[in-house]
Amino acid sequence: MPEDQEREAESPARGEGGLPEAREHLRIAAMRPVLDTPRWWWPAVIALGAVVVVGLAAWAVQLADGLGVAGYNDRAFWAVYEADLVAFIGVSYGGAVVSAILRLTNATWRAPLTRIAEATALVTLPIGMLFIVPHLGSPQRIWELVWPPYWNLSSPILWDFFAVSTYLLATAVFFYLPLIADLPVAAARMAGRAGVRARCCRLLYRAVGGEREVGASKRQLIEGSIGLVAIMVIPMAVSVHSVLSFAFASSSRAGYAETIFPVYFVVAALYSGIALVAVAVAALRRLFHLEAFIHPRHFVRLGFILVGFGAVYLYLTFTEYLVDGYSGTTDNAAWVRQVLIGRYWIPFWFYFVAAGVVPMLIVAIPRLRTAKGVVVASGLVVVAMWVKRLVIVIPPATEPLVRSPLAAGGVLEGNWGSYHFTWVPISITLAATAAIPLLLLLVFRFVPILPIAEMEELESYEQVLTEAIEVTGGTTSLSPGGHPGGRPLIPPASACAPVVLPPPGAGGGGFDLSLRADCWPPHGHGPSGSTGLPPFGSGGWGR
Amino acid sequence: MTGSERRDAASAEDRDVLDDVQSANRPEREPVPVTFGRRGFLRGATIGGLGIAATGALGYAFGASSASSASSASSATTAGAAGRATHQWAMVIDLRSCNGCKLCTTACQAAHFLHEDQTWIDVFTMRDASGKHYSMPRPCMMCEDPPCVPVCPVQANVRTADGLTLVDQSRCIGTRICMNACPYQARYFNWSKPRPAPRQPFPQEPAWPVPQVEGTVGKCITCAAMLPAGKLPECVSRCPMGVLYLGDLATDVAVNGIGTTVKLSEFLADNDAVTFKESYGTHPRVFYIPGSGQALDTDAEAG
């Protein structure tokens, strides 16, 4: 690739200031999406943009002809847009909370993932919020939602509105705070560049306050704020998804009136959110050559978290269906029956296989527990959890409420309303899906894709430990408790050998995760392995 | 007949109409304090729910003040006197004589220029425990404690002083959460362009939402705008069987479309009237007199 060569040619030249070479390479990698335009960039953006445009056109058709063209009717008054709303706001949870939880638990391995995770949260949340527009029958009057004289504060919809708006603010702040320390680095890299975009970048960096290096005291302040926001983001996200569920759960409708819903929605959001983070990280890692910093074991870690939430979600689903079905009251029994063996069995069992069983098997079977396996599982989870949202939203909305249970074709069998997919909601949903990578590509046109300051700081920390270990004879495993992760710090010089990870927190009896630490440097560019550098990231980022 | 005695005494005097409503027609249940129930609960829940939003307190003050203004404005459009309503509308549906002809449905649709699937009064085929089919018309129940009202984010649902739940289609934004909340499946959305309507005697307003507005919710209005003029709702006047009665809890009278006038409370008590889905706590103002109607074909497929 010519760009690669070019980059290689100029990168050492820009490493003035005597940075250690490893840090220099971190900065290059983090700024790569900003500085370089790979050949695929424009075609990808144009293709994704086209999908978004088709979605907008579909929405225009819906505006002109009414919600009916989206397959809605009085016997299916909520369907795909409501599921989209829940699903897209849900996936934004993953990014924010994964990053927040991992920060708070001081899981150092998170570092290379946080920027991507937070950016994913930042772009998916507004997309999810935008689904309120096609969802509304009269979007031209949407201003009434922000017009206090019209507010009806006993409405769950308004609670949603407040909660999600607050959460959006928090997500933006959570994205911005760790960025502050990186902006001067980015600005410095941008300095010599000409062109409109470089100028825009510089303007942007100046506007959001980062051209000068961040001093130590300010950095401390920022770190304190990040901690604070990380703490705040978790209850906020929990409340958002709980409140989202109230719009359903606060009714008298069987299948919606579930006390389990708030928890159910929160767990579903985490589950699908982590899956989306894994997919986004995998894609961006491949596209922007971040293999030196993001290792297969990152995915395996994400995979463990993923199946953890997947198991909880499966359990909640089981509980809900068992209790409702067992009670045998007509409404509940009819609803559970329709989902399990009635008209909704295909989407439900699809969820069960694709987001219930398969991801767990993938992570459970050592041979499948690889980066690729986890990414496949995550992709399945993202899709299947969207389908599960349809299974949550549509059946109760099509429930017959005035049928006599005794009448022929009573509530157990027939008389259900039905929702028919049309091209309009499908296009709009696809457009929203395409908007996620599109916006991510755009965001990383302006901000470093890796949290430079955070990684450097943790690297210094790791460095100390590394040296300590080297003194003790370069053992490749550190006893648990000696380090937050309790895992080997340095992949040996033959860096592509399998790494044996002891289970976190357990002493001895480690099991082979069959991971391969990535060769560093990746793809043969950058300094060759023979420089004997302590490879950047070899010490820390894998953990 | 303790209920009717109480009411007889009341009707002679110039008593508070709402007290009257409380005591009328509810021999089986103690008068419920108005502040108790769904609305009271929601007010409490709202405050809790808004703990998450910094804007809560401010908004609550706004919301509370505008709620009162909205309801007084709408009551002025339907109830003649401001403040005290002279009527408390209700409906009686005598299932014993419904033959399922659906003339009520079509008359309603013609009067309000509705699409065919907008069955504001729908007639369902039910089956009783003896295997007999009967027809059950279902208008809006005009619930005393309507779950559809508090869920609207923009206060487009109003409950008028004379006991009707109406939709302000110039404000409805179409979230359809009220369709979710209604346990009677009584709400219908305008999924496409409404049927065009000629000039109407009344302007489009909650009490006479003709023509319908695309992208908003519509439902049975008990022909609210016709009542002050002394006209019966379309379905009531068109029912050939005299199944449907318009009732007034305040004056304790009910009238059907074939000229029968009854004393409402006595009629209900004598015929063991019931309300639909009582356990939902909605306190419907539509009373059903049970029975399985005309001899229907017991093998008929349910609709």
Ligand code: SF4
């Ligand atoms: S209520 Fe009257 S008009 Fe309506 S279906 Fe029954 S008989 Fe026919």
Ligand code: SF4
């Ligand atoms: S029947 Fe339904 S629409 Fe009518 S007042 Fe009751 S809850 Fe509202």
